[in-house]
Amino acid sequence: MEYVYASLLLHYAKRPITEDNLRRVLEAAGIEVDEVRVKAVVTALSGVNIDEAIKSAGVPAVAVTAQPVQTAAQPATAPEGAKAETGKEKEEEKKKEESEEVLEGLAALFG
Numbered sequence: 001m002e003y004v005y006a007s008l009l010l011h012y013a014k015r016p017i018t019e020d021n022l023r024r025v026l027e028a029a030g031i032e033v034d035e036v037r038v039k040a041v042v043t044a045l046s047g048v049n050i051d052e053a054i055k056s057a058g059v060p061a062v063a064v065t066a067q068p069v070q071t072a073a074q075p076a077t078a079p080e081g082a083k084a085e086t087g088k089e090k091e092e093e094k095k096k097e098e099s100e101e102v103l104e105g106l107a108a109l110f111g
Contacts, residue, residue: 002026002029003037003038003041004041006022007022007045007050008050010025017045018042019038019039022038023035023038026038036095037098039095040098043095
């Protein structure tokens with residue numbers, strides 16, 4: 001959530017939302033910066049008109065789907081015929097999840 005707040009602060013200050021600017025805001029706030037999350041937020045916001053997102057935030061930005069919760073008693077098993085995810089696929093999935101988190105955060109702030 002702090003990445004969304006930092007992005008909104010940059011937007012309010014009329015500064016570009018870049019990796020460097022986002023990193024500086026987070027560091028100034030004393031937050032340990034996760035470079036993957038910084039890249040994901042900047043990428044997710046690159047095509048977003050933040051002013052329009054704020055105006056229309058009464059409507060959820062993304063649909064949230066229910067995900068089954070995995071417990072320690074339930075080991076993860078892949079469906080038959082499924083191949084293991086590569087490192088690149090895992091990174092892309094993480095970026096997608098973080099992008100969704102950013103959009104959900106924007107909607108929660110102004111909803």
